[in-house]
Amino acid sequence: MDSNIRHNPVSRERFALDGVGYEIAAAADEAGCLARWNCTLCGLGAQSKVKFPSSSAAMEWARNSARSHHDRLHAAQRPPA
Numbered sequence: 001m002d003s004n005i006r007h008n009p010v011s012r013e014r015f016a017l018d019g020v021g022y023e024i025a026a027a028a029d030e031a032g033c034l035a036r037w038n039c040t041l042c043g044l045g046a047q048s049k050v051k052f053p054s055s056s057a058a059m060e061w062a063r064n065s066a067r068s069h070h071d072r073l074h075a076a077q078r079p080p081a
């Protein structure tokens with residue numbers, strides 16, 4: 001499940017937006033922290049192309065990236081109120 005990140009996982013978190021589950025993780029190597037997110041609804045995900053100075057910064061990127069994916073792909077599917 002974590003085959004995209006071959007470094008040591010340092011942080012992992014699950015959260016939900018409008019009932020859609022997201023998994024985010026950060027991993028560290030000697031150069032910095034990478035982050036990754038995965039959408040459990042459509043299976044899409046991404047890994048950061050840059051390294052962050054801390055795992056909390058990496059997790060923040062993953063959270064924001066997952067949220068923008070959600071806003072673009074899933075929040076829009078809801079009928080307008």
Ligand SMILES: [Zn+2]
Nearest residue numbers: 039041042044
């Ligand atoms: Zn999705």
